[in-house]
Amino acid sequence: MSLRRLWAIWRMPYIKLLASEGGKECIFCKLPRENRDRENLILYRSSSSFIIMNKYPYNPGHLMVAPYRHVANLDELSDDEIIDVMNLVRISVRILKEAMSPDGFNIGMNVGKAAGAGFEGHIHIHIVPRWIGDANFMPILGNTKVISEALTNTYDELKKVLDNLVARSKS
Numbered sequence: 001m002s003l004r005r006l007w008a009i010w011r012m013p014y015i016k017l018l019a020s021e022g023g024k025e026c027i028f029c030k031l032p033r034e035n036r037d038r039e040n041l042i043l044y045r046s047s048s049s050f051i052i053m054n055k056y057p058y059n060p061g062h063l064m065v066a067p068y069r070h071v072a073n074l075d076e077l078s079d080d081e082i083i084d085v086m087n088l089v090r091i092s093v094r095i096l097k098e099a100m101s102p103d104g105f106n107i108g109m110n111v112g113k114a115a116g117a118g119f120e121g122h123i124h125i126h127i128v129p130r131w132i133g134d135a136n137f138m139p140i141l142g143n144t145k146v147i148s149e150a151l152t153n154t155y156d157e158l159k160k161v162l163d164n165l166v167a168r169s170k171s
Contacts, residue, residue, distance in 0.1 A: 028052075028066040028122040041155055043162055044091065048084045051092055053155055058128050060154055061100050063092045066124035073111060074123060085125065091165070092127045099161040102129035 031040040032050055041053035048069070054062040065088040067081050077085070089107065096102060106128040110117040 026070055026119055026122045028119060028124060029068075029070050032068060038152075038155065038159075041151060043095075043155070043158055044088065046084050046088055048081045049088050051088050053151060053158070054126070055151065057151075058106075058126075059130065059134060061096050061102070061129045061158065063096070063127040063158075064124045065089050065092060065127065066122060070122050072121050072123060074109070077123070089125055089127060091162070095158055095161045095165060096127065096129045098165070099157050100129055103132045104130045106130060 031042060031052065032045070034040060037043075037045075041055060042050055043053060043063070044051040049065055049067045052064050052066065054064055065085050067077060067085055069077075069081065071077060074082075093105060093107075096105070107125065109123065109125050111120075111123065113120045
């Protein structure tokens with residue numbers, strides 16, 4: 001039996017990013033300052049936090065909500081920041097439901113390196129849409145997650161739904 005290969009060439013930028021993290025600026029601080037929201041996958045900005053797509057998603061539509069302020073722990077956020085972050089988590093769930101019709105969600109935080117935080121110095125919440133049957137053998141046997149849609153296509157669809165949601169709330 002010969003060894004089979006599944007090419008996952010999109011993973012190399014992520015591997016290089018992880019390898020070079022030391023001394024690099026925090027993405028949750030850097031990307032919002034650049035004002036290139038589509039390129040940086042920032043879907044929405046509020047007064048003290050923002051919604052951003054995960055560039056290396058666990059599932060299609062994987063979003064994150066982060067405060068603008070660089071804080072490592074939940075207890076460092078002000079009450080207003082906590083309310084703002086949680087409102088954006090709620091909005092994230094709404095747009096994912098409307099755009100992608102998931103069967104459920106994983107919503108959570110990895111606080112600290114021991115908990116698996118990729119960017120341990122800047123707290124953020126993951127919102128991962130889930131579908132019945134979305135887990136398969138690939139991550140277990142092949143150490144590969146299959147993402148079935150291009151990030152820019154997902155961004156455009158979620159942005160359209162979000163813009164409609166915002167417009168409906170203003171009328």
